[in-house]
Amino acid sequence: MKDLMPLMGRVMGVMLREYMGQFCLVVALILIAAFATLRGTLFMRELVDVYIKPMIGVESPDFGPLAQALLRLALVYLAGLLCSYGYNLLMAVISQGTLKKIRIQLFSKMESLPIRYFDTTPHGDIMSVYTNDVDTLRQLIGQTIPQLVNSSVTIVITFISMVCLNIPLTVLTLCMVAVMLLAASKLGGRSSPSPAPPSPTRLY
Amino acid sequence: MxxxxxxxxxxxxxxxxxxxxxxxxxxxxxxxxxxxxxxxxxxxxxxxxxxxxxxxxxxxxxxxxxxxxxxxxxxxxxxxxxxxxxxxxxxxxxxxxxxxxxxxxxxxxxxxxxxxxxxxxxxxxxxxxxxxxxxxxxxxxxxxxxxxxxxxxxxxxxxxxxxxxxxxxxxxxxxxxxxxxxxxxxxxxxxxxxxxxxxxxxxxxxxxxxxxxxxxxxxxxxxxxxxxxxxxxxxxxxxxxxxxxxxxxxxxxxxxxxxxxxxxxxxxxxxxxxxxxxxxxxxxxxxxxxxERPGITDPASPIDTVKDGSIDFDHVSFSYRQGSGEKTLSDIDLHIRSGETIGIIGGTGCGKSSLVSLISRLYDVDSGSVRVGGEDVRSYGLEALRGQVAVVLQKNVLFSGTVMDNLCWGKAEGYMDEYRNACRMACADEFVERLPEGYESWVERGGANFSGGQRQRLCIARALLKSPRVLILDDSTSAVDTATDTRIRKAMQTAIPGTTKLIIAQRVSSVQDADRILVLDNGRVSGFDTHEGLLKTNSIYQELYEVQTKGGGDFDDQ
CATH class of the missing domain: 1.20.1560.10 (ABC transporter type 1, transmembrane domain)
Structure with a gap:
């Protein structure tokens, strides 16, 4: 757990060196997409209060404002949709590109190692670096990182709206989150004991 | 699925x-x-x-x-x-x-x-x-x-x-x-x-x-x-x-x-x-x-003992890809008596290794049949057959472990005397016993810490420990100097007379004192006779002999 952060940093480093621009774009697109989703959620509240209630019981209800609002929402949704498509496309390039880079780096590093290394390291271990370990990274880069960005955005937005709505309840929620994190780190720590698993092809 | x-x-x-x-x-x-x-x-x-x-x-x-x-x-x-x-x-x-x-x-x-x-x-x-x-x-x-x-x-x-x-x-x-x-x-x-x-x-x-x-x-x-x-x-x-x-x-x-x-x-x-x-x-x-079903399986009621070391090839044809038409071996018809020492010689790619791999049934024949001890190899249990037909391959593989572990591989349990004996026959005793830890010395992955010749000799010892009916040496003494090569062959002739020995070699000197010598050419039998006989009748053998003795084709021989 302790050396997780520098490790993540290293993977991110490889990724950012090559795809700095694209990654920033991805973050921006995720932000927009998240805002679009949020806008949609907020609209649900407005729908009843602002648009529907005033029309109830009116002789000849005017659906014009509602139509306009829905059209605006549709545009926001469209933007959100395009953004999320965009970042998914970009992520495909970034994650696979990073993996390609890591694979090539691994290989050329391996080629430069002295023969002693090959004599003393089980060949299965070297093989499994390329197969299992790089595959795990694929999961990390392709899914975990976008999720991380996405979730952090959501957390920040939710937190801000929570603070706006009710401060004591927010504090209570934060305490519960702390308990949850504690439990999660305990459980997470248990699934990866500190000494490396002994078998060359490890399950994860 | x-x-x-x-x-x-x-x-x-x-x-x-x-x-x-x-x-x-x-x-x-x-x-x-x-x-x-x-x-x-x-x-x-x-x-x-x-x-x-x-x-x-x-x-x-x-x-x-x-x-x-x-x-x-x-x-x-x-x-x-x-x-x-x-x-x-x-x-x-x-x-x-x-x-x-x-x-x-x-x-x-x-x-x-x-x-x-x-x-x-x-x-x-x-x-x-x-x-x-x-x-x-x-x-x-x-x-x-x-x-x-x-x-x-x-x-x-x-x-x-x-x-x-x-x-x-x-x-x-x-x-x-x-x-x-x-x-x-x-x-x-x-x-x-x-x-x-x-x-x-x-x-x-x-x-x-x-x-x-x-x-x-x-x-x-x-x-x-x-x-x-x-x-x-x-x-x-x-x-x-x-x-x-x-x-x-x-x-x-x-x-x-x-x-x-x-x-x-x-x-x-x-x-x-x-x-x-x-x-x-x-x-x-x-x-x-x-x-995927294994291409080679045990028959329904396998025979589990190999009677003797006789080997017969009855009009055998074989190709690595069935039906491709490229025959690696065609119409091989050989009959080897139990206990004979047979030399096999021929240019690279003429099918020497393919021929012997049929005996231990690493591959199956396309047509014809291969018999060991009078029975078709396909009627034996694989374990019984391969236990009795020991092959020392061209490329020798040792596993990480002690020298002893590697020798044990050929036979589950044994006595120190047997190990020593096998090693002596394979001329491996001379360097193993000089090692500081003897038979307990550690072998690196692939035997990297032994020389090619040493590895070959350990592999021969490993095969000998199985006390097989048929022993196949597929160019297994190529990295051993000629003197040691001769000693290994002499030792085998006297120590295991009942075992049929097939020796594939590049050097005529490695096979010339065999009982009979098989000359292969392009997947066919060109000649199968004693050294003297072949010298008189077989042009390929004559040529090989001339080149290797007069021209000093192998500097070991000089």
Whole structure:
């Protein structure tokens, strides 16, 4: 757990060196997409209060404002949709590109190692670096990182709206989150004991 | 294919069944939440079942992966060379690692979500219909469109994934080749060339993966498009219904919450589909390995003792690829008596090694038959046959362990005297006994800390320890100096007279004192006689002899 952060940093480093621009774009697109989703959620509240209630019981209800609002929402949704498509496309390039880079780096590093290394390291271990370990990274880069960005955005937005709505309840929620994190780190720590698993092809 | 894979769940069936049960409970608990006032109690139930279903799913899927790996490995162990040639070693490695991991992930997802999501979907759809049947028609249309779009995308992506795993094999082949042949790469300073080759393979894989993932990226916006479309439509028509008085605002709100639940489970479902497309390709590849029947199997009622060391080839033809027409051996007809020493000589690629590999049934003949001890090799149990036909290959392999461990490999238990004897015959005693730790000395991987000649001699000793009826030395003394070579042959002649000895060699001097010498030329028998006889009648043999003795073809001989 302790050396997780520098490790993540290293993977991110490889990724950012090559795809700095694209990654920033991805973050921006995720932000927009998240805002679009949020806008949609907020609209649900407005729908009843602002648009529907005033029309109830009116002789000849005017659906014009509602139509306009829905059209605006549709545009926001469209933007959100395009953004999320965009970042998914970009992520495909970034994650696979990073993996390609890591694979090539691994290989050329391996080629430069002295023969002693090959004599003393089980060949299965070297093989499994390329197969299992790089595959795990694929999961990390392709899914975990976008999720991380996405979730952090959501957390920040939710937190801000929570603070706006009710401060004591927010504090209570934060305490519960702390308990949850504690439990999660305990459980997470248990699934990866500190000494490396002994078998060359490890399950994860 | 699915049946074969499902069988591998094996003893983890309990977990695999429990998971869906817990999942159902979980869904029920979750769906009850909006209804129940005593929310706290329900939350408690939900959390409990959720944790249990996650842990049983994890246990079931990890167990599944473990079973898959184990039975693949077991099946691979039974493969004949022809089977392994078909899959390629790297292909097998990818299948055992990447493909199994994919299956494991997919299985875990399936157990948890594949049931949960549709259940949530159906339940929330039912709630929607209860609330307002007319409005709910929108979702039904939406779901049909969505299903069609997803199916289209997935079927396209699937095709790409099939290619992806082929590339994986190539990539792993490149890695594996370089790991095992690193000495050659280094000696020829070909690192840059190999790097370039690997880079190309990696780039190809990248291209395919990006293509597949881009296709899948389309899945998300399509889904969002439909979800958002639904929300907009529900808002519009819902507003109309409310204003018209046929619906309340309260039911609109709960309708929305059920719609959102329905769609979030749809999204999860599509995630499962993505995993499934990837794992379908993997699953097929795994099933291929599991279904592969070894090309060489024991007969129904095998003979388990080899009577004597006589070997007969009756009009044998053989090719590495059946039906290709390229015959490696054609119409070989030989009869060797038990206890004879036979030299086999001929140019490279003339079929010497192929000939002897038929004796221990590493491959099966195309036509004709090979008999050992008077019986067709196909009627023996493989273990019995290979226990009695010891082959010392051209390429000698030692395993990491002590010298003793390596010798034991040929025979399970033995006495120190037997080891010493075998080593003395193979002239391995001279260097083994000089080692500081003798027979307990450590052998590095592949025997890297022994010289080629030493390795060869240890391998001969290993084969001798089996006390076989037939001993085949496939150019196994090539790295041993001529004097030692002669001593090994002399020792064998006197120590194991009953054993039929086949000696493949490049040097005429290695075979000239054999009882008879077989001269092979282009997969055919050119001559089979004593040294003197061949010198008189066989032109190929004459030529070889001339070149090697007069011209000093082998500097060892001078």
């Amino acid at each position: 699915i049946k074969i894979l499902v069988k591998q769940i094996g003893e983890y069936k309990k977990d695999a069944i429990i998971t869906p049960v817990f999942t159902v409970l979980e869904v029920v608990a979750e769906l009850l939440v909006p209804y129940a006032i005593a929310a706290l109690i329900d939350q408690g139930i939900e959390a409990g079942t959720c944790v249990t279903s996650i842990s049983t799913a994890a246990s079931a899927s990890a167990g599944f992966a473990c079973n898959l790996r184990q039975s693949m490995f077991e099946n691979i162990q039974t493969f004949a060379f022809s089977n392994i040639d078909r899959f390629s070693t790297a292909g097998l490695v990818t299948r055992m690692t990447t493909d199994v991991t994919n299956m494991q992930m997919a299985f875990q997802m399936c157990l948890r979500i594949a049931l949960r999501a549709p259940l949530m979907l159906i339940c929330s759809m039912a709630m929607c219909l209860l609330i307002n049947a007319k409005l709910s028609m929108i979702f039904l249309v939406a779901i049909v469109v969505l299903a069609a779009a997803t199916a289209l995308i997935m079927s396209k992506a699937m095709k790409i994934y099939n290619h992806v795993f082929h590339r994986y094999d190539d990539l792993n082949a490149s890695v594996q080749e370089n790991i095992s042949a690193i000495r050659v790469v280094k000696a020829f300073v070909r690192e840059d060339y190999e790097n370039e080759k690997f880079t190309k393979a990696a780039a190809k894989l990248y291209e395919l993966f990006v293509r597949a993932e881009k296709l899948e990226a389309l899945n998300m916006p399509v889904m969002m498009f439909i979800v958002y479309g639904c929300i907009l439509a529900v808002s519009w028509f819902g507003a109309r219904f409310i204003v018209a008085g046929s619906m309340t605002t309260g039911s609109l709100t709960s309708l929305f919450s059920y719609v959102m639940t329905a769609f979030s489970s749809l999204m999860m479902l599509s995630m499962v589909f993505v995993m499934m497309t990837m794992s379908a390709a993997s699953g097929r590849r795994i099933a291929e390995v599991l279904m």
